Amino acid sequence: MTGARPAPRRGRPGHDQTAVLRAAIELFNRQGYDATSMGDLAAELGLTKSAIYHHVPSKAHLLQEALDEALGHLSAVLDEARRDTGRTAYERLRSAVEGSVRVLVDHLPAVTLLLRVRGNSDAELEALRRRRRIDDELAELVAAAVAEGALRDDLPPDLISRLLFGTVNSLAEWVRPQGRYDAGELASAITAMAFDGLARR
Amino acid sequence: MTGARPAPRRGRPGHDQTAVLRAAIELFNRQGYDATSMGDLAAELGLTKSAIYHHVPSKAHLLQEALDEALGHLSAVLDEARRDTGRTAYERLRSAVEGSVRVLVDHLPAVTLLLRVRGNSDAELEALRRRRRIDDELAELVAAAVAEGALRDDLPPDLISRLLFGTVNSLAEWVRPQGRYDAGELASAITAMAFDGLARR
Structure with missing residues (x-):
């Protein structure tokens, strides 16, 4: 699922699709799916909101x-x-x-x-x-x-x-x-x- | 707990403290405590927000x-x-x-x-x-x-x-x-x- 993307660098989370999914599940469990925005997810991963959409099409998809x-x-x-x-x-x-x-x-x-x-x-x-x-x-x-x-x-x-x-x-x-x-x-x-x-x- | 309040009339929910508490617990379970406002609770009971405060001091109290x-x-x-x-x-x-x-x-x-x-x-x-x-x-x-x-x-x-x-x-x-x-x-x-x-x- 991560394809040929390079391994994440030390000290910063990996931003491939798997890492985005893991972070999303963690956030959904912590604060609820409805209460979680793609902006929250971006902030959690230290990414911009548009960078998140580079990896996944939508919150519903996650x-x-x-x-x-x-x-x-x-x-x-x-x-x-x-x-x-x-x-x-x-x-x-x-x-x-x-x-x-x-x-x-x-x-x-x-x-x-x-x-x-x-x-x-x-x-x-x-x-x-x-x-x-x-x-x-x-x-x-x-x-x-x-x-x-x-x-x-x-x-x-x-x-x-x-x-x-x-x-x-x-x-x-x-x-x-x-x-x-x-x-x-x-x-x-x-x-x-x-x-x-x-x-x- | 309900004191000497009169029994609720038929066809409309009772608005004594017990009824307010029961409705609050039901709402907290359905939509989450944090996502529930005293306004939601009032609407659920068909009361004004100030009428709710006549029965209970706060959401935290409930x-x-x-x-x-x-x-x-x-x-x-x-x-x-x-x-x-x-x-x-x-x-x-x-x-x-x-x-x-x-x-x-x-x-x-x-x-x-x-x-x-x-x-x-x-x-x-x-x-x-x-x-x-x-x-x-x-x-x-x-x-x-x-x-x-x-x-x-x-x-x-x-x-x-x-x-x-x-x-x-x-x-x-x-x-x-x-x-x-x-x-x-x-x-x-x-x-x-x-x-x-x-x-x-």
Whole structure:
């Protein structure tokens, strides 16, 4: 995505498209998408407003790119879990949970932005639709794991799905890049709690 | 809190302090505290701006009241769990989780506002301090339940605490007043998943 642009010089941020996108996501998360102007973004990067438009066509385009980043990786995790029919639904569900945790940690700013989307524009409405499709597919995977007898059947599958992925998403509230726990530790801890339970057996 | 004010007339919103507070919390959640003016609030209630000031001294006062509502109820749940030393730490932790779910569902708008606080004012910073104190006390309860041998000891107690109450807080993202599941069902489902696990034993 950065093409043949030279590496940014030390002590000043890189101004290629990737750097602009990273700075935009950070600003959108800090002060809200609606409250962020292209002027704010230019100031953040130490650029003029017209220089910003050399890199990206619009603020909406940056939002779209950010949401695509998060949704693309989440969809990939789910597609893999669904395609892998050699394993039980339960095994595939555990993988989907672990994969979702990894995407959240590895793409924390973009996923945080996605989780805050409320549907105030066409791009946001489309992101909500894609998120809902992913949620529906996860709920189907949960229902399949209940149906095969691997998961408890005294809770409605759609409620299980909401609690399970609510737990994953809640990581965005406190996990920090280079924080105390890495993605693998967080993924193991969530699956241990949710599937095996915290109570000693 | 509403004193001896007459009940609001049918077909038009009540304009006593409670009604103003409820409308303010709803607006703060919908469009953000910073983006909401007392003029917006007046318009929402069909009042003049000066009539609003007859009921409440300031926007900051409304935020304070809302955060106090959420924090007061959450602290009460925790105080009860801590005082009740006739039961094991594990039993008290389960009660604290269930009680937190009930507070979240019964005071959904105020708790939602609390969960979105980022520390942009003195009232918000104080709310964050109180939230942190509650989180620390919950983490101590988790550590006590691990120490007494009731909870698995292969996960750090502070991580267990974060995941557990992250799961509770994630309800605010999708639970709706008069929704499909009541507070009791949600509390049972969360404790069943988190303590006993989703996998069939």
